[in-house]
Amino acid sequence: MSSISLAVVLVAISIFSRPSHAEWFAEAQAHMGTEISVYLWHDDPETGQKAVDAIFEEVARLDQLMSTYIDDSRMSEINRNAADGPVVAGDELFRLILRSLDISVLTHGAFDITYDSVGQFYDFRERRRPDEQTIAEEVKRINYRLVETNQGDGTIRFLQKGVRINLGGIAKGYAVERGVAIARRYGVRNARVTAGGDTRLLGDRLGQPWMVGIQNPRNEEEVVVTIPLENEAISTSGDYERFFIEDGERYHHIIVPATGTPAGEVHSATIIGPDAVMTDALSTSVFVMGVDQGLRLIATLPDYEGIVIDAEGQMFYSDGLRPPD
Numbered sequence: 001m002s003s004i005s006l007a008v009v010l011v012a013i014s015i016f017s018r019p020s021h022a023e024w025f026a027e028a029q030a031h032m033g034t035e036i037s038v039y040l041w042h043d044d045p046e047t048g049q050k051a052v053d054a055i056f057e058e059v060a061r062l063d064q065l066m067s068t069y070i071d072d073s074r075m076s077e078i079n080r081n082a083a084d085g086p087v088v089a090g091d092e093l094f095r096l097i098l099r100s101l102d103i104s105v106l107t108h109g110a111f112d113i114t115y116d117s118v119g120q121f122y123d124f125r126e127r128r129r130p131d132e133q134t135i136a137e138e139v140k141r142i143n144y145r146l147v148e149t150n151q152g153d154g155t156i157r158f159l160q161k162g163v164r165i166n167l168g169g170i171a172k173g174y175a176v177e178r179g180v181a182i183a184r185r186y187g188v189r190n191a192r193v194t195a196g197g198d199t200r201l202l203g204d205r206l207g208q209p210w211m212v213g214i215q216n217p218r219n220e221e222e223v224v225v226t227i228p229l230e231n232e233a234i235s236t237s238g239d240y241e242r243f244f245i246e247d248g249e250r251y252h253h254i255i256v257p258a259t260g261t262p263a264g265e266v267h268s269a270t271i272i273g274p275d276a277v278m279t280d281a282l283s284t285s286v287f288v289m290g291v292d293q294g295l296r297l298i299a300t301l302p303d304y305e306g307i308v309i310d311a312e313g314q315m316f317y318s319d320g321l322r323p324p325d
Contacts, residue, residue, distance in 0.1 A: 022041065022043040023041070025042065025045075025048045025051070026039045027052050029059075031175075032059065032062070032172055032175060034195060035194075036195050038192075038194075040052065040183055040190065041190040041191070047187065048188075055179040059175050059195070062178065066093065068166050068168075075167070082156050083158040083161045083162070083163060086150060086153070086157045087156050089155065090154065094149070094151075096167060097113070097147070097156060100169075103285070105144075107285040107288075109143075110257065110284075110289045112142060112144045113169070114141060114146060115142055115166065116164040117142050117162060117163055117164050118130060118255060119166060119168075119253070120164055124252075129246070129251050135261065145159075146160050168253075169281055170280050172280055173278070173279060173281065174277050175195050176198050176233070176276045177233070179193035188202065190204060190205060191203070197237060198233070198276055198280050201231060209228035212226065213225070214268070214270050214307060218313070224309070224315065227321075229272065232272055232274065233273055234272045235279035235280045235283040236268055236271075237268065237287040238267060238269075255288075265311055266286075266290060266308050266310050269283045269286040269306065270306060270308075271304055272321075273301075273304035278304065279304070282297075282301075286306055286308060291316050298318045299319060305317075305321045
C-alpha cells in the first residue's frame with residue numbers, strides 16, 4: 001500500500017536544527033497486509049537504528065501470531081480447532097481477544113471479531129464476494145457470544161461450527177502501541193509509528209505538534225482537515241482502503257455484523273485518543289454504527305473524539321472537536 005493511500009496522511013512540518021549527531025530515523029516495511037512506517041528521533045545514531053529494527057521485529061512477531069493468512073499462526077490454529085474443543089491462545093493473544101469481546105459489549109455488537117465467518121469469503125484483490133446464499137448461511141455465525149473464553153487456562157472455544165475470528169479491526173492498533181512502548185525502552189521521546197490507518201504518536205515533533213491530516217475518502221491526494229496532536233493515537237477506517245466496485249456498488253472490507261455485508265452509511269470514521277487499540281476498534285465500530293449512533297458512543301468516552309465523513313461527503317465532529325460556529 002503506498003503512503004498516499006494510507007487512511008491517515010501525515011503532513012510534514014519544518015523542525016529546528018539539532019546537533020549533528022542526533023537525527024531522525026525513518027523506515028517503512030510491509031507487514032500485517034499493509035505498510036508499517038516508523039519515524040523517530042534519537043541522539044545516538046546506533047541506538048536509534050536499533051530502536052527502529054526492534055519495532056519491526058515486534059511487528060513481524062505479532063503478524064506471525066495473529067494473522068489468519070499464516071497457516072501456522074496461533075490465530076489460524078484457533079480458527080481450525082476451537083469448534084472442536086478449547087485451544088490455548090497464549091497470554092498475549094488471549095488478552096487481546098478478551099479485550100475485543102469487551103469492546104463488542106461496549107458497541108452493542110458493532111465491533112465483532114467473528115465477522116470473518118463471512119469476511120473470509122471476500123477477496124478484494126481478486127474482486128470476489130460471497131453470494132446471497134453464502135451470506136445468509138454464514139451470517140448466523142457472526143456473534144461474539146459464540147466465542148467462549150476461559151481465564152483459568154487461557155483457552156478459546158467456539159460454540160458453533162464454522163465460526164472464525166479475525167483481529168483485523170484491532171491488531172494494527174495493538175502493533176503501533178507495542179512499537180511506541182519499544183521506542184520508549186530505547187530512550188526515544190519523539191516518534192510516530194503507523195500501520196495502515198492506525199498511528200501512535202510519542203511526544204511531539206521536536207517542539208512542534210505532529211500535524212495529522214485526514215484523507216478525502218474520494219480523492220487520495222486531498223486532505224480534508226489537519227489536526228495538531230501530541231502523545232495521541234489516531235485511527236481511520238474507510239471504504240477506500242480495500243475494496244472493488246461491481247455494477248456501480250462498492251464492496252469493501254468493513255462488514256456489518258448483523259448483515260454480513262459492507263457498511264454503507266459513511267465513507268470514513270476517524271477516532272483520536274490515548275490508546276491505539278481503542279482508536280482502532282472504535283473507528284471500525286463508528287463506521288459500522290453510522291454518524292448518529294457512532295458519535296453518541298464517542299460522547300460517552302471522555303478521552304476519545306471522532307470525525308465522521310458520511311456517504312454524502314459531509315463531515316461531522318464529536319463535541320470536543322466541533323469547530324466554532
